Amino acid sequence: MADIFDRLDDLAEDMAIRTGIAYKEVVEGLDELIKGKTAEEAAIILNAINVEVLLTTKLSGVFAAFESGAIDLLSEIPMTSPLTEQALRSTLNNVMEFLSTEFIDKVAPDIRNVILDGIVGELRIDQVIENLIDIADLSPRQLRTLVNSGYSQYSNAIKKMMFDKVTANTKFVYIGPNDNKTRGECRERIEMSPATKSEVLGSRFGNFDNAVWNCRHSWEEVTNDIVGQGFQGEV
Numbered sequence: 001m002a003d004i005f006d007r008l009d010d011l012a013e014d015m016a017i018r019t020g021i022a023y024k025e026v027v028e029g030l031d032e033l034i035k036g037k038t039a040e041e042a043a044i045i046l047n048a049i050n051v052e053v054l055l056t057t058k059l060s061g062v063f064a065a066f067e068s069g070a071i072d073l074l075s076e077i078p079m080t081s082p083l084t085e086q087a088l089r090s091t092l093n094n095v096m097e098f099l100s101t102e103f104i105d106k107v108a109p110d111i112r113n114v115i116l117d118g119i120v121g122e123l124r125i126d127q128v129i130e131n132l133i134d135i136a137d138l139s140p141r142q143l144r145t146l147v148n149s150g151y152s153q154y155s156n157a158i159k160k161m162m163f164d165k166v167t168a169n170t171k172f173v174y175i176g177p178n179d180n181k182t183r184g185e186c187r188e189r190i191e192m193s194p195a196t197k198s199e200v201l202g203s204r205f206g207n208f209d210n211a212v213w214n215c216r217h218s219w220e221e222v223t224n225d226i227v228g229q230g231f232q233g234e235v
Contacts, residue, residue, distance in 0.1 A: 008151055009144075011069045015062050016143035019103065022058035023111075023138060024129055026051070030115055031125050039119045046115065051108040059103055063096060066147065070095070070154050077158065078221050078229070081165035088158065095154045102146050110136040145214045152215050156208075159219060163208050166221070168198040172208070175230035176217030186210065186217045190233040194222050 030049070034042040070092055110132060118128035133139060163172075174189040176182075182190075185205075192203065200208060200219065208219045223229050 008069065008073065008148065011065065012144040012147035012151075013140075015065055015147050016140045018062050018065070019059060019143050020138070020140060022055070022062065023107070023132065026054050026058055027111060027115065027129050027132060028125060029054075030111070031118070031128065034115070034119070037119070039116055042119050043116055046112045051111055052104055055104045055108060055111075056100075062103075063099065066099065066150065067092065067096070070151065073151060073155060074158065077155070077162075078223050081162045083158065083161055087161060091154060091157045091161075094157070095150050098153060099146065099150050107136050107138070148214050148216070152210060152213075152218070155218050156210065160208060162221070163197065163219075166197060168196065170197045171195065171222040172197065172200060172219045173222055173226050173229065173231045174210075174217055174233070175220050175226075176210075176215075176232070178232035182217075183215075186215065189217070189219075190231075193231060193233050194226070 030046065030051075033049075034045050037045065074088065114128050114132045114135060117123070117131065118125075123131070171194045173193040173195075174186070176186070176190075178187065178190055189205065189210075192199070195203075210217045210219070220229060227235060
């Protein structure tokens with residue numbers, strides 16, 4: 001399990017690059033469509049185009065890569081309590097909806113606006129794309145953050161279902177990096193590991209969540225090799 005975070009970082013990096021390319025292609029295609037038109041004419045044309053569908057099509061490969069990565073992540077989680085396929089699929093669908101909202105629903109209006117602003121300001125297409133990145137916060141770093149947060153949300157939901165099934169004395173460890181980027185609350189969780197289910201729930205945290213937003217950590221049931229599992233605290 002120790003290298004799963006590196007693999008997720010690599011996948012998030014790849015998805016960020018592919019997402020950036022998809023946005024660029026959509027903007028360039030729409031710009032070509034309204035080239036030479038007035039702002040009024042362009043607004044009518046853009047309003048008739050379903051930008052959300054365009055983005056969904058362009059990002060289909062990105063979402064497929066995320067789903068594949070999520071299944072890969074699931075295979076790495078120690079599971080002593082089996083979960084139904086329906087529960088796993090429903091959880092993944094919820095996370096995919098989160099990504100669809102962040103990558104498509106929130107971005108489509110910004111794409112229309114920056115293109116219209118570009119016409120009024122007589123901007124080059126590269127300037128329009130740069131404005132989109134700034135306005136919609138579509139920097140590679142932010143895209144990676146969204147992907148990592150999606151994985152964290154998925155992992156937390158799966159593990160919460162598993163935690164509900166085990167006994168109060170089942171032991172857990174908080175796995176993940178312990179470095180200069182580790183949040184104080186995550187370091188505290190690492191230092192309290194290994195801990196029983198009742199101890200974790202009785203702590204000031206009161207649950208098995210991590211920081212969720214761009215977090216590299218998670219609680220896992222103890223195995224015979226917690227170091228190999230990814231635990232970076234004192235053994």
